[in-house]
Amino acid sequence: MNPKHALVIGGTGMLKDVSLWLTNEGFIVSIIGRSKSKHLDLVNKASHPELINSLMVDYNNHSLLEEGIRDAIGKHGPIALVVSWTPSLPSLEIANNIISEQSRKWKFFQIKGSRRYFNDDSLNVSSSCEHRSIYLGFVIENNHSRWLTNREIAQGVIKSVIDDSKQSIIGRLHPYEKRPKY
Ligand SMILES: NC(=O)c1ccc[n+]([C@@H]2O[C@H](COP(=O)([O-])OP(=O)(O)OC[C@H]3O[C@@H](n4cnc5c(N)ncnc54)[C@H](OP(=O)(O)O)[C@@H]3O)[C@@H](O)[C@H]2O)c1
Structure with missing residues (x-):
């Protein structure tokens, strides 16, 4: 049987460990990012570089994005799982449309910044897509607040994928006025 195929949009940055975890879980992982x-x-x-399909787009x-995702599906089969860190809704809608042509059921973990917990944009996904929202919060320690580290983000995303809950928060979002000032 072919390995399952996952797509990580923005998978070379703070989601790097999520991309690597997915390969360790046996997925072929197509990863979108611009920098070679x-x-x-x-x-x-x-550990399994042969399971990584780098999409440098x-x-x-949008035309290169569409071409890249179509090419990935052509080479590695329908996409079963998407993890995305991008604020670009048009890009996500394109990905949704292409993936839904081939996948009868797939999961989409959309990572969002803290502000979107309070004021979210709605993304239209197809009926074959099981959509999950993961919000990135902040941490309060020793009376001091700070944003999440890359490690906390990646570990939190991995836990959210395993738990498969419809909505999850990494760190905290309340009290929101205590969030770090940039
Ligand atoms: N609540 C929180 O605590 C919180 C929330 C957000 C971020 N952060 C922190 O802030 C840091 C920086 O965040 P970041 O947003 O720059 O995330 P990042 O994960 O460091 O970078 C974004 C990812 O998306 C890719 N990307 C960006 N623009 C793209 C485009 N137009 N096309 C294709 N791929 C694209 C990047 O690769 P390329 O640049 O190569 O394209 C990279 O893989 C993170 O390291 C994180 O620790 C914290």
Whole structure:
């Protein structure tokens, strides 16, 4: 049987460990990001580099995005799981439309910044898509608040994928006025 195919949008940045975890779970992982050096760094860290399909595209270039996802599906089969860190809803709608043509059931973990917990944009997804929201919060420790580290974000996203809850928060969002000032 072919391995399952996952797509990680923005998978070479703070989601790097999520991309690597998915390969360890046996997924073929198509990863979107623009920088070649970030892709190479990720491949060099992988225990299973053969399971990584680097898609060096700018997701704001919609024709290249569409071509990249179609090519990934053509090579590695329908996509079963998407993890995304992008604020670009048009890019996500394109991904949704292409993936839904081939996948009868797939999961989409959409990572969002803290503000969107209080004022969210609605994304239209197809009926074959099981959509989950993961909000990135902040941490209060020793009376001091700070944003999440890359490690906390990646570990939190992995837990949210395993738990498969419709909505999850990494860190905290309340009291919101205590969030770090940038
Ligand atoms: N609540 C919180 O605590 C919180 C929330 C958000 C972020 N952060 C922190 O802030 C840091 C920076 O955040 P960040 O948003 O820059 O995330 P990042 O994960 O460091 O970078 C974004 C990812 O998306 C890719 N990307 C960005 N624009 C793209 C485009 N147009 N087309 C294709 N791929 C694109 C990047 O690769 P390329 O640049 O190569 O394209 C990278 O893989 C993070 O490291 C995190 O620790 C904290």
